[in-house]
Amino acid sequence: MTTPVLYGADYSVYTRIARLAFAEKGVAYDFETLDIFAKETAPPAWYGTLHPFAKIPALRHGELQLYETQAILRYIDAAFAGPALTPDAPPDIGRMAQVMSVADSYAYPRLVWGILVPERKGRSLAPGTLEAGALCLTALDTLLAEPFFLGEALTLADLHVAPMLIYLALAPSGPALLSRQKRLQSWLARLQERESLRTTRYPAEDVDGA
Ligand SMILES: N[C@@H](CCC(=O)N[C@@H](CS)C(=O)NCC(=O)O)C(=O)O
8 A cells, every 4th residue: 555645734733633543543654744824835836736725734645635634534544454533333423523523613713713823923812712712612521521532432533622722722821711621621631641642742832841
């Protein structure tokens, strides 16, 4: 089998989610850095054939080209040996999809773009932003079974949410918001001990010593 190639950046939430799936499956892949926010260089014209919406990550594996992180995760889980990251039971399949959709639709825009990015740039937050972020955390805490999102086994849901909350924790308001959801906070601490999370740390985690 050819080696998969993942295009993305080490600071990117969605790239990290895909890298976590490779790491948890124990699959070797080539990582091609593409700084999507570098105004002078990105996105290069050739990248348009891989991702028409100019986001990261994108995956190339032999003839297959994929974009959208949930699609990439599903492919990685199905195509390679290693621990299954998708549950078998229909209710759990539904719950996993629900958690991932909550992460994409609410957590990422509110926690990363709504709180982390402006706070780290020293900008004031839009009214209601912290409340909107807190609602996401409450919803995720409610959906969390322990020790993992769906219970006893790690699934794609854990890999999808953790990189968003790790960034939130680096925002000035993040620790206080997270500390209101004790179960979610403990889950995140457990996840961060995993090898996959350790080997994909954001550069900002090392700068901040988080
Ligand atoms: N729906 C996409 C979202 C990917 C995404 O938003 N990636 C961010 C980096 S984490 C990005 O490329 N942002 C560039 C931009 O918005 O211009 C997915 O699931 O892969």
